[in-house]
Amino acid sequence: xxxxxxxxxxxxxxxxxxxxxxxxxxxxxxxxxxxxxxxxxxxxxxxxxxxxxxxxxxxxxxxxxxxxxxxxxxxxxxxxxxxxxxxxxxxxxxxxxxxxxxxxxxxxxxxxxxxxxxxxxxxxxxxxxxxxxxx
Numbered sequence: 001x002x003x004x005x006x007x008x009x010x011x012x013x014x015x016x017x018x019x020x021x022x023x024x025x026x027x028x029x030x031x032x033x034x035x036x037x038x039x040x041x042x043x044x045x046x047x048x049x050x051x052x053x054x055x056x057x058x059x060x061x062x063x064x065x066x067x068x069x070x071x072x073x074x075x076x077x078x079x080x081x082x083x084x085x086x087x088x089x090x091x092x093x094x095x096x097x098x099x100x101x102x103x104x105x106x107x108x109x110x111x112x113x114x115x116x117x118x119x120x121x122x123x124x125x126x127x128x129x130x131x132x133x134x135x
Contacts, residue, residue: 004087008052011036018089030055030123031101034063035094038078045076059123062116063101070100070110 005011012024015032022029030053037052038044044067050060067073083093099105103117 005036005040008033008037008054011040011053018091027059027118027121027123028098028102030059031063031098031118032094034060035078035098035101039080039084042077044073044078055123056121059118059121062103062118062121065116066101066103066106066118067097069112070107072097072100 005014011033015022015029015036016024019029019032022032033053034049034055037049041048041052043049044064046057046061046064049055049064050057053060064073067078072079083090083097096105100107102119104119106112
């Protein structure tokens with residue numbers, strides 16, 4: 001199950017077209033980029049996701065910790081079965097997992113009932129970084 005997106009620019013364009021009200025500088029937008037990137041790369045390796053997205057290491061790590069605490073990462077893979085089936089995205093479920101990954105919500109069976117709120121972590125790369133075209 002992979003979306004037909006090849007690089008970070010296509011991921012950004014896809015999310016911007018699908019959720020135009022959000023805006024590319026929104027942290028929730030950045031979480032969507034990290035989630036889709038994990039699917040495209042088929043990994044939850046923080047270094048690979050930081051390199052691909054260009055987002056700050058602390059931000060990407062916080063997203064991944066929130067996913068792990070909510071049992072959405074198993075054996076190093078992001079389980080997308082709640083929102084992605086045969087390249088079809090269930091927007092409500094995707095939004096739900098974005099909120100979980102953002103740290104503003106957690107699932108009932110989560111490992112803990114506390115997560116890291118990414119709203120307090122800088123995500124926009126420094127000028128000249130891999131995603132500086134967004135600035």
